[in-house]
Amino acid sequence: FLYRVELGMPDPVEGDVVPLSSYEIASRLSYLLWGTMPDDALFAAADRGELGTAAEIEAQARRMLESPRAREAVKNFHRQWLGLADIDEIAAGGKDPALYPEYRDELLPLFQAETEAFLDHAIFEEDASVGALFTAPYSMMNRELAEFYGVEGPRGEAFERVALDPSQRAGFVTHAGLLALYAKPDRSSPVHRGRFVRQSLLCQIPPPPPDVVPEPPMVDPTKTTREQFSQHVSDSGCRSCHALLDPIGFGFEHYDALGRWRDTENGIPVDASGELTQTDIDGPFDGAVELAHRLAESEQVRACVVKQWFRFGYGRAEQSEDACSLSQATQAFEASGHNIKALLVALTQTDAFRYRRTIAAGGADGAAAEGEP
Known part of the structure; x- marks a missing residue:
């Protein structure tokens, strides 16, 4: 400090x-x-x-704000707010090599650089609104990252603007780095992804878990992540907290633990339907792209x-005592x-x-x- x-x-x-x-x-x-x-x-x-x-x-x-130093400060803000600074910690646990043989630690700095470059470009080059950060149908990639996403992109190491499929990607919330960060080594995590949206993007603090957490049931590897997480809804000790997190996180189920798009999991079609509650944009949604557009209007x-x-x-x-100052800044915003x-x-x-x-x-x-x- x-x-x-x-x-x-x-x-x-x-x-x-x-x-x-x-x-x-x-x-x-x-x-x-x-x-x-x-x-x-x-x-x-x-x-x-x-x-x-x-x-x-x-x-x-x-x-x-016209100085390059402002861009560094904005980058530092996003590292802290979105957790980008933690992406390199994925290396400690890695990803299950049997399930994700494509994972390598060298991807992590590219993941972080993508989101930082995207936000920098949107804010300083395009003078974007906050809504556009959630809905932009493009990102910033170099050759190696474009190959990871499976899209046509730059041929060199410099990060350039790359158009993405707007039915699969929208803004920073669908960037592979964030999706991989808020996931487990062997699977996606509706809990972590839902908490990220609820806590970091809506500024709502979910209730803490119960003092005594029941032993989780044995996981059936043939079931989808969504089916495995149904235990949270049926268990009264878990329901109050997970009812706020899981329905949001389920919207990201089209993305695996590396943030790659998938249509099926274990041979079963992905169900990415979700629901927002206790917000000003309540209601069901289908997939992270629709969720991102909803968040952009919140x-x-x-x-x-x-x-x-x-x-x-x-x-x-x-x-x-800061209520008036926050109101003043909000009105100007x-x-x-x-x-x-x-x-x-x-x-x-x-x-x-x-x-x-x-x-x-x-x-x-x-x-x-x-x-x-």
Whole structure:
């Protein structure tokens, strides 16, 4: 962790709220948008006292988003939010060589690079909305990764845009790396994939498992993963949690433990029907592509994206006092058509960014830490 001390100006503007100094604003800007210390131009603006208004801060934020350093910060955010940084940990358990002889550890950096390159291209080259990140019918691949997917792609090592079958792939949620990460060594995992959607994309925390987990039944290898997981619904000790996870995760059953498309499992046609509950997009769906398009229209998903960026950029979890700042950022996000770069600028315009509560008043942001979503 990197701790940055922010004490604010001596005189409160209202009650126990104090404005940050120009140098503290410069620090917040640079660590939000670049993940590192200010450059000479930002230090010079602080020297001149030109970071005291929202307009001055916005001008610097827009300048900084044009720097390659902003792309690195956005990449770091996605590594943490989506779990991309954990893809290399697949190597520890690998994939069952009898079932997945095509697996090799050398695929893992390609998996991570695909999603990072896709998000970078969509956000910075296409100025994409958050919805497009879920629905884009293309990805970024090099020759080796295109061969893994079984699609026509680049002939070299550089990552280029590759069109995909829109009936099989949509946005980052159908990338092989994420699907392989949220799977088991020997099979797909409706639980892990459902939890990823519920927790990371909808910001809903599923209830914890019971204190005493019943011994799982013997697995019949001739049955599909979906059939094997039916035990969760029939067992009262598992039902409350898995009813929130499995019906979402079943939508990804067209993808095996390596994230490859499949029409059958153990000779049985795949059933990828699923259902969303306790969301603003409730209802049945058929497959991950339909799920991705549903998520792209969700206000809960958009609100979750704002929260995740707030946590990452401010180095702390949101509190009740941040409600107005979150609302302000959300409104600007909506007005922009849910543009990611516009959201980053909006996060620099909030009271939570420009002010802090005094330590004596119990303020939580006297020392900001580079944190995780």
